[in-house]
Amino acid sequence: MLLDLRRAITASIVFFVILGLAYPLAETGIGQALFNHQANGSLTANGSERIGQTWDGPQWFHGRADGDDPTATGGSNLGPRSKELLDKYRERIAGLEKEGVTPHQDLVSASGSGVDPDISPDAAYAQVPSVAKARGQSDDKLRALVERHVQGPQFGFLGASHVNVLELNEELATLR
Structure with a gap:
């Protein structure tokens, strides 16, 4: 034993x-x-490339609705007929329209994780006129900037094309 x-x-x-x-x-x-x-977290001077950041003002491209709020990392469980959800969407749409941005689904609705750093290329292009006006830049210059940041599907077939808002805004900050 x-x-x-x-x-x-x-x-x-x-x-x-x-x-x-x-x-x-x-x-x-x-x-x-x-x-x-x-x-080490894919860190840059402005935060992690893998976590959505909040960008205030029309001079920046905006990410998905919940930004970098860590409490948003779960579903809200609000159904499609929820008055609270509808009110949130109306508020977000009004804020986008105030900045001169054509509301896009990626900019109005939250992601599944709540902290998604990426938006669709269409959502980024929808913001170009507003950002260009706020920065005194040409639309063409900012469209070219967005185009450089469009990333295709992983391995060419997994997922959809997307734009990382943090990387886009970091390059935007270097433009004159």
Whole structure:
């Protein structure tokens, strides 16, 4: 019986060292060596490329409705006939129209996660006239900027084309 207990304890220690220490350290090392930027949160000076940011004012491109609110990382459970949801949509539409932006679904509705950093190319192009006017830039120059930031589907077939609003606004900030 003592022999069985010793074998069980030895096996537990071996598996703890392999699976509890060596494997996680190896995974962390590989992640840091090969994917350092992603493993550390894809951070830029203005936030993470993977989390939507809030951009105030008509001089910036806006992301999805909930921006960087961490409490928005779950569904609201508001149904399509919800008065509260309808009021939110009307408020968002009025805000977009006030800035001179043609309301687009991506700009009015929230994403599934609530912190999606991407919008559709159509939603980005819909904002070009407003941003151009606020910045005193030409529409053509900003359309070209948006075009440079349109990313196609992953691997050419997974998902839809999208624009990362953080990356777009960071380049927009460098324009004169």
